Amino acid sequence: MTSETLPRVRAGRTPGTESRGKGLLKHLLIIAFGFVMLYPLLWLLSSSFKPTEVIFREPSLLPSKVQFDNYTDGWTALAHPFQHYLLNSAVIAVLAIIGNLLTCSLAAYAFARVEFPLKKLWFALMLGTIMLPIHVLIVPQYVLFSKLDWINTILPLVVPKFLAHDAFFVFLMVQFIRGLPRELDEAARLDGCGHFRIYARIVMPLCLPALATSAVFTFIWTWNDFFSQLIFLTDPDKYTVPVALRSFMDAQSGTSWGPLFAMSVVALVPIFGFFLAGQRYLTRGIATTGLK
Amino acid sequence: MSPTGSTLTREPQEVAGEPRPPGRDRSTRYSQRRRDAVTGYLFLTPWLIGLVAITLGPILASLYLAFTDYSLLKPPEWIGLANFQEMLSDRRLHKSLLVTFQYVLISVPLQLLMALGLAIVLNKGIRGLGFYRSVFYLPSLLAGSVSIAILWRQIFGQEGLVNDVLAKFGIEGQSWVAHPDFALGTLILLNGWTFGAPMVIFLAGLRQIPASYYEAAAVDGAGRWTTFVHITLPLLTPIIFFNLVLQVIGAFQSFTQAFVVSGGTGGPADSTLLYTLYLYDEGFGSFHMGYASAMAWLLLAIIAALTAINFLFAKRWVFYGDE
Numbered sequence: 001m002t003s004e005t006l007p008r009v010r011a012g013r014t015p016g017t018e019s020r021g022k023g024l025l026k027h028l029l030i031i032a033f034g035f036v037m038l039y040p041l042l043w044l045l046s047s048s049f050k051p052t053e054v055i056f057r058e059p060s061l062l063p064s065k066v067q068f069d070n071y072t073d074g075w076t077a078l079a080h081p082f083q084h085y086l087l088n089s090a091v092i093a094v095l096a097i098i099g100n101l102l103t104c105s106l107a108a109y110a111f112a113r114v115e116f117p118l119k120k121l122w123f124a125l126m127l128g129t130i131m132l133p134i135h136v137l138i139v140p141q142y143v144l145f146s147k148l149d150w151i152n153t154i155l156p157l158v159v160p161k162f163l164a165h166d167a168f169f170v171f172l173m174v175q176f177i178r179g180l181p182r183e184l185d186e187a188a189r190l191d192g193c194g195h196f197r198i199y200a201r202i203v204m205p206l207c208l209p210a211l212a213t214s215a216v217f218t219f220i221w222t223w224n225d226f227f228s229q230l231i232f233l234t235d236p237d238k239y240t241v242p243v244a245l246r247s248f249m250d251a252q253s254g255t256s257w258g259p260l261f262a263m264s265v266v267a268l269v270p271i272f273g274f275f276l277a278g279q280r281y282l283t284r285g286i287a288t289t290g291l292k
Numbered sequence: 293m294s295p296t297g298s299t300l301t302r303e304p305q306e307v308a309g310e311p312r313p314p315g316r317d318r319s320t321r322y323s324q325r326r327r328d329a330v331t332g333y334l335f336l337t338p339w340l341i342g343l344v345a346i347t348l349g350p351i352l353a354s355l356y357l358a359f360t361d362y363s364l365l366k367p368p369e370w371i372g373l374a375n376f377q378e379m380l381s382d383r384r385l386h387k388s389l390l391v392t393f394q395y396v397l398i399s400v401p402l403q404l405l406m407a408l409g410l411a412i413v414l415n416k417g418i419r420g421l422g423f424y425r426s427v428f429y430l431p432s433l434l435a436g437s438v439s440i441a442i443l444w445r446q447i448f449g450q451e452g453l454v455n456d457v458l459a460k461f462g463i464e465g466q467s468w469v470a471h472p473d474f475a476l477g478t479l480i481l482l483n484g485w486t487f488g489a490p491m492v493i494f495l496a497g498l499r500q501i502p503a504s505y506y507e508a509a510a511v512d513g514a515g516r517w518t519t520f521v522h523i524t525l526p527l528l529t530p531i532i533f534f535n536l537v538l539q540v541i542g543a544f545q546s547f548t549q550a551f552v553v554s555g556g557t558g559g560p561a562d563s564t565l566l567y568t569l570y571l572y573d574e575g576f577g578s579f580h581m582g583y584a585s586a587m588a589w590l591l592l593a594i595i596a597a598l599t600a601i602n603f604l605f606a607k608r609w610v611f612y613g614d615e
Contacts, residue, residue, distance in 0.1 A: 027420075030413065034427045037485070041434070043453060044443050056451045107339035115325070116332030126339070129347055133545050133595060135571055135588040139357060139581050140350035143364065163342025170339065195331045224436040226548040227568075231576055242438040246552055249442050257446060264439035275433055279426055282433075283492050 048265045052258035071266070074259030078248055079236050082263060085244040090270075092157050092229075092240060093222040099161030100169050100218045101211055107164045108173030109199045113185065130167045134227065142231060156232040157225075161218075169214040176210035177203055209281060216278035220271050241267045357585035364579055375586035385587070387562050388570040391476060395566060396543040399483035404535055406487040411494035412524070425495065429488035440482070441552030445469055448478040469553055472563040479564060482549050490535040497531035498524070526611040533610045537602050544595050547572070567591060 047055045048070050049063045058064065075082045110116070111123055145156040164170055180203065188198050204211070226242040233243055245260075245267055252260055275282065333340070358375060360368035379385055414424055434440050447453040448468035455465030468474040501524065509519045547568040550558065558565030558573070571591070575584030 023418075026413070026418070030418075030424055033410075034424065037431060038427060040440075040443055040447055040453070041430075043447075044439075056456065103338040103342075106335045106337075110332045110335035114328055114332035114335060116329040116336075119332065122336065122340075122343075125343065129343070131541055131595075131599075132347070132351075133541075133588070133591055135545070135568060136354050136592050137347065137350040139575050139585050139588065140353035141346060142576070143353070143581070144346075144350070146364070160342060160346050162338060163346060164339035165342045165346060195328075195335070199335070220433055221436075224438075224548075226436075226438055226551070227572075230551075231572075242548075245438045245442065249438075249445075249552065250555065260442060261446075264442050267439045268434060268437060271433060271437065272430075275426075275430060283425065283429065 044261055045265055048258065048262040050258065052256055055257055055261075070258035070262035073256070074248075074263040074266075077252075077256070077259050077263075078244055082244075082266065085239055085241045086266070088154075088238060089223060089240040089242075092154050093219050095154070095158045096161040096222045097215050097218045099158065100164075100166055100214055103162055103164035104166065104169040104214065105173050105204060105207065105211065106199070107170045108177055109195075109203055111170070111174045112177035113198070113203070114195060126167050126170055130171060138228070138231065145232065151232060152235040152238050154238075157222075157228060166218070169218070172214060173207065173210050176207055180206050209284065212278060213281040213284060216274050216281050219274050223271055354585045354588060357582050358589050359586075360582040362582040362585075364581060368582065371582070375583050378583065379586065379590065384562065384565070384570060388558070388565045388567045391558075391563065391565050392544065392567040395476060395480060395483070395546070396540060399480040400536070400539045400543050402480065402484040403487045403539060404490055404532065406484060407490035407535070408494055408528075408532070410487070411491045411498060412520075414491075415495060415498045425488075425492060429492055432486040432488040435482060435486045436548055438548060438552055441549045444478060444482050444549065445553045448474075470560055472561040475554070475560055475563045479546075479549055479553060479566075483543060483546065490539060493535055494528070494531060497528055501527045529610040530612060533602070533606050537599055540598055540602070541595055544568075544591065544598075 042061055046061045046063055049066045049068070050058060051067065051069065054064075078085070107126070111119065111126070141156070142151075145151055148155075150156050150159075160166075184202055184206075185198050188202050193201070224242065226246070229240050229243050230246070233239060236244075236247070239247065245263060248260055248263060357368060359370060359372060361371050361374070362368035410428060414421055418424070449455075450465075450467035450470070452465075452468075454468065458465040468478050505523050505527070506519060509523055514522070545568055546566055550564045550566045550569055551572070554560075554564045554569075558569045567587075568591075571584055571587045574580045574587060
């Protein structure tokens with residue numbers, strides 16, 4: 001039964017465990033299950049190319065006639081053309097990535113490599129904030145941001161990222177930096193490097209996998225984030241993709257599923273892109289920290 | 293930041309380990325420690341500002357607001373325990389707690405069972421593991437989006453995909469999302485659909501089990517089932533526990549799907565009124581911010597209590613190899 005622990009064994013044919021036929025059957029079952037799991041997504045994609053009145057009458061996944069009307073209709077169905085909302089979302093996502101990578105890595109370096117008073121206390125506090133539900137903070141944060149006149153700006157969504165608010169990533173990077181050989185830092189110290197140069201020239205380049213994981217997750221979480229964007233962005237001009245989609249859904253009242261599906265697909269494409277490009281980092285990230 | 297000049301002049305002396313007069317050495321080391329302290333805090337500055345301004349500050353403010361009547365327009369008015377007393381008689385709150393517990397207690401085990409089952413099937417040296425893993429993981433990434441919630445609302449709607457399939461078997465469906473008995477079920481399925489993330493963690497955990505254990509079991513003539521029950525499962529319990537804690541905490545905070553599928557109401561008949569939906573409604577729909585703060589603390593208390601219970605029971609069933 002060595003095959004249990006050797007996932008990379010070619011074709012899974014460790015001697016005496018499974019016959020070819022049985023292996024094939026297993027693959028077929030897994031594929032069938034995967035197909036059922038992905039069916040809603042495939043159906044969404046296919047329906048986005050069908051006229052609304054056909055969506056519910058034509059069960060086939062392959063549209064009998066591919067047409068792009070849903071995309072052109074949906075794109076202009078809201079107060080602004082859809083690229084307006086895509087841009088709003090993208091600006092927030094890009095700034096969130098920059099903020100998280102910069103400030104989380106700074107904090108992580110301090111926790112992993114610098115000795116300073118009260119370090120253990122701060123580290124414990126940092127871990128404590130990871131599991132803190134956003135709901136405990138959201139009301140006072142809303143009060144604070146509205147006093148600062150930040151409601152309906154991107155600031156409530158972006159500034160926290162520049163203050164290393166996502167402690168998940170601090171933790172992820174601390175774990176990663178702790179795994180790097182200390183000899184490298186010490187050699188650099190002997191050559192006269194201070195902490196900032198060690199951070200920038202040695203540790204950060206070695207941290208690229210952790211940074212990539214953080215970037216991919218930051219993007220996906222920010223792009224999908226609905227709760228805080230719903231609360232902080234109430235002006236339709238400032239709507240991001242999720243909030244715009246939701247208002248689209250409320251407005252259409254069941255008559256134009258086609259365009260709504262088309263824009264839903266558009267909203268999912270960037271996540272799918274990041275998923276394809278960053279798979280390696282995603283699975284590694286979840287496996288080490290349990291992120292979703 | 294430590295001035296580079298002084299680092300250059302002093303550090304090599306210290307690390308080179310040449311004999312130095314003890315007084316000098318101590319002062320060098322002392323200044324090194326002080327420089328480290330300053331540097332450490334400089335690196336930590338953004339996080340510390342955030343901790344005070346948008347984490348600890350708001351926590352304290354939220355605790356204070358929980359004992360006040362506050363609507364953003366007037367200054368908060370201290371009302372003592374009135375918010376918590378109101379909770380005792382708030383029918384909608386009770387309903388939302390019931391809905392949330394149902395949601396968590398059904399959807400998390402469902403999700404973890406699927407994740408574990410599939411991880412075990414995939415772990416047995418299968419070709420194309422990476423591909424399958426990605427396929428099953430994809431829903432976890434997408435399910436939190438409004439797009440998927442919209443899709444779900446349609447799939448389980450009157451003219452939805454599910455009813456199309458049922459019609460093929462001659463069963464007449466109904467609008468599942470509009471029926472108080474079934475609407476929550478559609479959300480539970482949606483959370484179950486995100487089994488990919490815990491599955492990836494299970495797969496990583498399965499790889500940690502030493503091959504020698506299985507070899508020993510094989511030598512002893514243990515069958516598949518025996519091996520699974522006596523080796524795989526016990527050694528996997530820490531991972532199961534980890535996933536359980538994580539998913540319970542996550543499920544308690546679900547919001548987007550219920551909000552979008554129910555059109556923001558938690559309907560029909562409050563059957564999908566997850567706790568967070570009611571909290572949002574109180575805090576940002578009616579601007580009862582004092583009451584919403586009190587609700588947030590109740591949520592925190594429930595999550596903390598459940599996590600503590602999980603940890604207490606963990607002693608009974610979680611097996612750590614080094615014990």
